[in-house]
Amino acid sequence: MxxxxxxxxxxxxxxxxxxxxxxxxxxxxxxxxxxxxxxxxxxxxxxxxxxxxxxxRVVTEIEVPGKEDSQNGYKQLDEKDVAFFETIKDVKSVTRRKNLQDYQFEIGEHQTNARAVVADMPSETKAGLELSEGHLPKSANEVLVGYHFVEALRPEVETEDIYNENGQIKEEYQYKGELIGKKIIMNVIKFEKGEEIKEKLEVTIAGIRKKPTKEWVYDNVVFVSDGVLKQVEEFTGTPRGMMKDPNNPDMELPAIAADHFDEVKIYAKDMEAVKDITVKLEENNYPSHSVINELKxxxxxxxxxxxxxxxxxxxxxxxxxxxxxxxxxxxxxxxxxxxxxxxxxxxxxxxxxxxxxxxxxxxxxxxxxxxxxxxxxxxxxxxxxxxxxxxxxxxxxxxxxxxxxxxxxxxxxxxxxxxxxxxxxxxxxxxxxxxxxxxxxxxxxxx
Incomplete structure (x- = not known):
């Protein structure tokens, strides 16, 4: 059949x-x-x-927390490590940051608390940093502020009346002036013999970062220069301007070398290159974390x-x-x-x-x-x-x-x-x- x-x-x-x-x-x-x-x-x-x-997460972003050392455990990354990262194939940019404390910034009769960060502007620009206003810092006393910096400015005399039901500053109490070119005061604090001593560092706002593409991101970071960091360390006498416990003035703070970075990120040219870069890092004892790890x-x-x-x-x-x-x-x-x-x-x-x-x-x-x-x-x-x-x-x-x-x-x-x-x-x-x-x-x- x-x-x-x-x-x-x-x-x-x-x-x-x-x-x-x-x-x-x-x-x-x-x-x-x-x-x-x-x-x-x-x-x-x-x-x-x-x-x-x-x-x-940025799909091409790779976080490198440090380097594995067989004798001393994890080691903070420095300029030599960054230079090595930049030689890896398909690496677009390597950003490195030094994190300072949260400081109070004053402009006129308004103030806000924001974290200060020292960053390498050329590498940040290659990684995708964009401005909504102004320009990149050109001198040691110029700073770059986050997009939400102006929204966080509040009157010096703070009361519950200045906030609405959502916890935001009411429009009538918000800062209304221009920021670009304005001089602001960065209040640096240290304790001596149990007393608080304040140093007012004057810096100028050169630019404002672009609004984050994600609605949940709140950008209130202030990028300062190495020159400002040097002034902070000279005044406080501590690395990164760290404050000692006023109740324990003899406490020892960790030693941080000037060329060590608190945060290093590698940006690949495209998502396909992330895996190869990660493998190269692992071969050289650099643990890493990227969106590829999360997705895996x-x-x-x-x-x-x-x-x-x-x-x-x-x-x-x-x-x-x-x-x-x-x-x-x-x-x-x-x-x-x-x-x-x-x-x-x-x-x-x-x-x-x-x-x-x-x-x-x-x-x-x-x-x-x-x-x-x-x-x-x-x-x-x-x-x-x-x-x-x-x-x-x-x-x-x-x-x-x-x-x-x-x-x-x-x-x-x-x-x-x-x-x-x-x-x-x-x-x-x-x-x-x-x-x-x-x-x-x-x-x-x-x-």
């Missing part, structure tokens, strides 16, 4: 008991839809977390979750396969005369077996196709309706851009493969039974 005739014979037989066939296909479709929808939750949450991770951990965790969800969904398909087994067993019983005739005219047992396997495959593939379409519809309904339900029922606003259900093209393919294998196994036993039907008994309509 030709393959074309086998397919036609299968289609004709499937039409003989449409109700039973419909229920079997329906059960298969429901199980496939369940598998896809269940697994799509894992894929959706995975995609959401990866998206949030990429948005919160996230991917491993969600791979396990998705595999578990697919396994649970597979159980539903296995349960549905019981219906396929029952349907095929009934088909063999009902078609015993047809099988007898086929064997009487010389049909090969392999051909008979193939016909019943084709029929079970038909059931599985039709059910998988219908189930996949239903799963896509359910996925769209869930993504649209679930945020509304959460908001109305619980009064909570879901995170913006959260994806509850995502169906990649690989998921339906996996579902089709699982469904096809299960249906073949379900039809295998009835198909083998069909090849063993006795011709004489079949022609007498007895099995």
């Amino acid at each position: 030709r393959l074309k005739d086998q397919f036609r014979f299968v289609r004709q037989n499937m039409k003989k008991n449409r109700t039973r066939l419909f229920m079997t296909i329906l059960a298969t479709a429901m199980s496939v839809a369940f598998l896809i929808v269940l697994a799509s939750v894992g894929f959706g949450l995975h995609k959401s977390i990866v998206k949030e991770t990429l948005e919160r 951990d996230v991917n491993v965790m969600f791979t396990i979750v998705k595999a578990g969800l697919i396994f649970i969904g597979t159980i539903a398909i296995i349960i549905a396969s019981i219906g396929i087994y029952n349907t095929m067993t009934m088909a063999v019983t009902e078609r015993a005369p047809d099988i007898g005739i086929m064997k009487a005219i010389g049909a090969n047992p392999k051909t008979i077996k193939r016909i019943f396997l084709l029929e079970s495959s038909y059931i599985g593939l039709i059910g998988a196709s219908i189930g996949t379409l239903v799963a896509y519809v359910i996925s769209m309904i869930v993504n649209f309706g679930l945020p509304i339900i959460i908001k109305q029922a619980f009064g909570e606003e879901p995170p913006e851009g959260l994806i509850f259900s995502h169906i990649p093209y690989t998921l339906p393919i996996i579902s089709f493969i699982i469904c096809y294998l299960v249906t073949i196994l379900s039809g295998l036993r009835p198909a083998q039974r069909a090849t063993k039907v006795d011709v004489l008994q079949a022609l007498r309509r007895e099995v």
Whole structure:
């Protein structure tokens, strides 16, 4: 019998008991839809977390906390380390910062507290630093302030009345003047014999950093020069202007060399270069952390979750396969005369077996196709309706851009493969039974 005739014979037989066939296909479709929808939750949450991770971190940024030393443990990075980083292939920029204390800055009758940082401006510019106003510092007494610096300025006489219900400074109390070119006072404090001594350093605002692209980022940092750092250290007599405990003036502070940095970040030319740079750093005993490390951990965790969800969904398909087994067993019983005739005219047992396997495959593939379409519809309904339900029922606003259900093209393919294998196994036993039907008994309509 030709393959074309086998397919036609299968289609004709499937039409003989449409109700039973419909229920079997329906059960298969429901199980496939369940598998896809269940697994799509894992894929959706995975995609959401990866998206949030990429948005919160610069994808080409690599943090290097120090260097591993077999004798002294971690060692702070210095100019030699930075010079080595800059020689690595595909490195775009290496930023290095020295962190000072939080200081009080005064401008006119307004003031605010902000962290002071010494940074290398050329490398910061290469890494993507942009200004909304002004220019980069050109002299030792010029500083660069964060975008939210002006919003944080408050009147010197601070009362609860100056803040609104959101904890922000009311508009009438906000600083209204220009910042560029304005001289501000940086108050540096030290303690001597239990008394607070204050030094007022005058600096000029040269520029304001560009507004952060992320709404949750609050930029109130003040970039100062090495010259300002030197003045601070000369006044306080401590590295980085660290303050001693007034109750313990003899306490020893950690020694920090002038060329040591508190924060070093490497920026690759593109995301593909991050992995190679990270490998190069590890080879030279430089531990690092980048968005690639975060994504690696996230991917491993969600791979396990998705595999578990697919396994649970597979159980539903296995349960549905019981219906396929029952349907095929009934088909063999009902078609015993047809099988007898086929064997009487010389049909090969392999051909008979193939016909019943084709029929079970038909059931599985039709059910998988219908189930996949239903799963896509359910996925769209869930993504649209679930945020509304959460908001109305619980009064909570879901995170913006959260994806509850995502169906990649690989998921339906996996579902089709699982469904096809299960249906073949379900039809295998009835198909083998069909090849063993006795011709004489079949022609007498007895099995």
